[in-house]
Amino acid sequence: VSPTLGGTPTDQPIIFVIDDDASVRDALEDLLRSIGLGVESFASTQEFLQRQRHDAPGCVVLDVRLPGQSGLEFQRTLMKSGERLPVIFISGHGDISMSVEAIKAGAIDFLTKPLHEQKLLDAIQAGIERDRARRADEKDTAQLVERFDSLTPREREVFMIVATGRANKQIAAELKLSEMTVKIHRSQMMRKMKAKSLVELVRMADALAASTRGSRAT
Amino acid sequence: MSGTEKVTKFSPPLWWSKPPTITRYAIAVLSVALALLGSHLAIVFLHTEPFASLFFCAILFVAWFGGVGPGLFATALALSAFHYYLLPPVNSFAAAISELPRLALFGIVALFVCFLSAAQRKTTDSLRRSRDELLAAIENQRRIELSLRLNELYLAEAQRLGGTGSFGWNHHSGEIFWSEGNFRLLGYDRTISPTIELFLQRVHPEDRESVRRHIGGLSNPDSILDYECRLLMPDDSIKYIQVLSGRVGPELSSPFTTVGTAIDVTERKQADEALRKVRADLAHAARVAILGELTATIAHEVNQPLAGVVSSGNACLRWLASEPPNIENAKQSADRIIRDAHRASEVIGRVRSLAKKAPPEKEWLNINDAVIETLSLTRTEAAQHGASLRNQLSDDVPPVWADRIEIQQVILNLIINGIEAVSAAGNGQRDVLVTTSKVKQDDLLLAVCDTGTGLDPAKLEHIFDAFYTTKREGMGMGLAVSRSIIEAHGGRLWASQNEPRGAIFQFTLPIIRKEEP
Numbered sequence: 001v002s003p004t005l006g007g008t009p010t011d012q013p014i015i016f017v018i019d020d021d022a023s024v025r026d027a028l029e030d031l032l033r034s035i036g037l038g039v040e041s042f043a044s045t046q047e048f049l050q051r052q053r054h055d056a057p058g059c060v061v062l063d064v065r066l067p068g069q070s071g072l073e074f075q076r077t078l079m080k081s082g083e084r085l086p087v088i089f090i091s092g093h094g095d096i097s098m099s100v101e102a103i104k105a106g107a108i109d110f111l112t113k114p115l116h117e118q119k120l121l122d123a124i125q126a127g128i129e130r131d132r133a134r135r136a137d138e139k140d141t142a143q144l145v146e147r148f149d150s151l152t153p154r155e156r157e158v159f160m161i162v163a164t165g166r167a168n169k170q171i172a173a174e175l176k177l178s179e180m181t182v183k184i185h186r187s188q189m190m191r192k193m194k195a196k197s198l199v200e201l202v203r204m205a206d207a208l209a210a211s212t213r214g215s216r217a218t
Numbered sequence: 219m220s221g222t223e224k225v226t227k228f229s230p231p232l233w234w235s236k237p238p239t240i241t242r243y244a245i246a247v248l249s250v251a252l253a254l255l256g257s258h259l260a261i262v263f264l265h266t267e268p269f270a271s272l273f274f275c276a277i278l279f280v281a282w283f284g285g286v287g288p289g290l291f292a293t294a295l296a297l298s299a300f301h302y303y304l305l306p307p308v309n310s311f312a313a314a315i316s317e318l319p320r321l322a323l324f325g326i327v328a329l330f331v332c333f334l335s336a337a338q339r340k341t342t343d344s345l346r347r348s349r350d351e352l353l354a355a356i357e358n359q360r361r362i363e364l365s366l367r368l369n370e371l372y373l374a375e376a377q378r379l380g381g382t383g384s385f386g387w388n389h390h391s392g393e394i395f396w397s398e399g400n401f402r403l404l405g406y407d408r409t410i411s412p413t414i415e416l417f418l419q420r421v422h423p424e425d426r427e428s429v430r431r432h433i434g435g436l437s438n439p440d441s442i443l444d445y446e447c448r449l450l451m452p453d454d455s456i457k458y459i460q461v462l463s464g465r466v467g468p469e470l471s472s473p474f475t476t477v478g479t480a481i482d483v484t485e486r487k488q489a490d491e492a493l494r495k496v497r498a499d500l501a502h503a504a505r506v507a508i509l510g511e512l513t514a515t516i517a518h519e520v521n522q523p524l525a526g527v528v529s530s531g532n533a534c535l536r537w538l539a540s541e542p543p544n545i546e547n548a549k550q551s552a553d554r555i556i557r558d559a560h561r562a563s564e565v566i567g568r569v570r571s572l573a574k575k576a577p578p579e580k581e582w583l584n585i586n587d588a589v590i591e592t593l594s595l596t597r598t599e600a601a602q603h604g605a606s607l608r609n610q611l612s613d614d615v616p617p618v619w620a621d622r623i624e625i626q627q628v629i630l631n632l633i634i635n636g637i638e639a640v641s642a643a644g645n646g647q648r649d650v651l652v653t654t655s656k657v658k659q660d661d662l663l664l665a666v667c668d669t670g671t672g673l674d675p676a677k678l679e680h681i682f683d684a685f686y687t688t689k690r691e692g693m694g695m696g697l698a699v700s701r702s703i704i705e706a707h708g709g710r711l712w713a714s715q716n717e718p719r720g721a722i723f724q725f726t727l728p729i730i731r732k733e734e735p
Contacts (some may be wrong), residue, residue, distance in 0.1 A: 023557075026526065027530040030529070030533040034536035092521045113521055114525040
């Protein structure tokens with residue numbers, strides 16, 4: 001996971017500009033500052049990976065044609081390392097196959113230079129929103145994991161089976177417990193997970209499963 | 219054909235050969251002795267007069283068998299034996315006078331028989347020898363004929379496989395010979411008797427006139443013909459043939475004054491054509507690829523600073539529009555705009571200096587020489603496109619101060635354009651004419667006139683633009699470069715319509731008199 005500056009995470013968005021051309025880099029930084037966005041710019045992808053960055057919602061504006069690793073390769077590298085910052089590609093020459101590949105790999109947009117101001121700002125707005133949503137999701141999941149961790153082993157077993165929609169009697173038979181004991185475990189578990197209904201609990205189970213799948217994938 | 223085959227040596231059968239001399243003389247003695255014995259037996263048993271004829275028989279046999287020598291020897295022996303044993307008084311050489319005529323008569327008849335028989339033998343022998351020689355000669359002739367027929371067969375087969383034919387022609391009698399291969403090549407039946415007109419009928423109408431000229435040139439005794447022409451076959455297919463022929467010297471005592479061969483070179487032509495096309499395509503592809511690469515690089519180099527200019531411009535406007543306007547930041551943006559615009563301009567400057575070539579190397583140039591040299595370079599191209607190149611060069615053109623290579627490039631470009639234009643025009647006259655002349659005392663004019671497709675009046679003003687082309691394979695640089703070369707030399711290059719069809723491209727070059735460069 002990327003290095004971040006210490007201290008409390010801010011909600012002030014930051015845009016990371018990666019372009020080897022100083023004219024483009026400086027002009028973009030200037031433009032984004034003029035609309036009140038935080039900007040950090042980098043001349044290469046190495047610099048981006050090495051430098052410590054603020055932990056804030058934002059996105060990457062990435063040149064396709066870079067010395068060494070190309071922008072598209074870098075996008076893949078980012079995905080593999082679990083960095084989920086949204087990417088907006090900028091390119092000196094519009095190449096359809098390249099743009100298709102970029103969008104398929106999850107890029108917000110693929111823009112050609114000289115950049116159309118409105119299109120750029122729209123893409124950046126979309127990127128920031130996507131990153132905010134992702135961060136909120138990640139925060140919820142973290143809470144869920146915390147709650148799940150507070151359950152006793154027996155309560156976790158009950159959680160798993162309840163989430164599949166089975167009734168207390170069936171759970172009791174499966175775990176070889178009395179129906180009464182199951183009821184107690186179940187209410188304890190529901191309280192600890194802060195689930196108000198069975199439907200909410202099933203949703204939580206799904207979110208947890210997705211997060212474990214996601215962490216396994218990364 | 220091989221005429222060196224040896225005449226078979228005639229060898230007579232064994233019994234004819236003359237036996238050794240000693241044998242022949244022994245036989246003479248034996249024969250006479252037998253005759254004498256016969257005569258005696260006749261006297262003893264038959265009580266008749268002795269048979270002189272038996273001696274004649276012996277002489278006859280010996281002379282026939284052994285020749286004149288043994289014959290004479292036998293004659294002498296017979297005479298002696300006759301004299302001694304048969305003439306009275308017998309058993310003595312003392313013959314009576316009255317018997318002498320008989321002896322003389324015997325001798326004369328004996329000699330006569332001897333010579334006659336020897337002569338007969340000789341005649342028979344020589345007759346036999348003649349007959350055998352004749353038989354041998356006939357046998358030899360048969361072999362020669364066979365080998366000749368085989369040779370003819372090989373030749374015909376070789377001509378069939380090689381797609382060639384041979385021919386002979388006698389100017390004086392008009393007699394013409396075509397080999398089987400020639401009939402096949404021209405697609406005629408063997409039963410037709412060949413004529414020049416039949417050949418010309420097959421020649422492609424567009425080539426007929428030049429072929430007729432070639433044939434006309436054959437009256438020159440030293441001429442060796444080597445030309446190519448197209449044949450238009452009855453099925454509308456086209457054959458390319460190469461014809462090689464030359465005069466036959468009188469010392470060869472040939473029935474023809476001209477012999478030659480025609481070779482079907484269609485496949486070679488097609489292969490050449492394909493190769494040429496592939497080469498041209500490749501060269502063009504390489505040019506376009508380099509140009510494409512170059513363009514992409516230049517475009518990227520210029521685009522980067524332009525991208526900076528646009529974004530900085532946007533930023534500048536926003537700083538100015540903010541409340542209150544941020545003049546300091548707006549100024550910085552504007553500075554960046556200026557910096558990036560300069561950078562873009564520098565890139566373009568670099569490209570220009572890259573494209574700038576070495577300064578022209580000028581010399582006194584005879585434009586007519588340049589035209590003739592250039593025409594010689596384009597003969598093949600013209601032949602391939604079926605165009606005929608002509609020139610009308612004025613003697614009244616002074617040398618001009620110009621870069622030979624550049625001017626030749628322009629002439630070459632105009633001629634090639636002309637050739638391609640007449641080629642594209644299809645049938646009819648396909649002429650490209652190059653003329654030079656002096657105009658208004660101080661200008662030299664060179665014009666390339668073609669009878670090709672001509673120029674679209676609507677597009678006339680664009681044809682000198684760079685990257686403008688009407689050709690599928692063209693890059694649209696030729697005329698643009700040509701015009702810039704001519705203008706760099708202080709001349710003008712322009713195009714107009716030719717009458718009744720086609721186009722004229724012409725340029726002027728100034729004639730410098732006063733200042734020696």
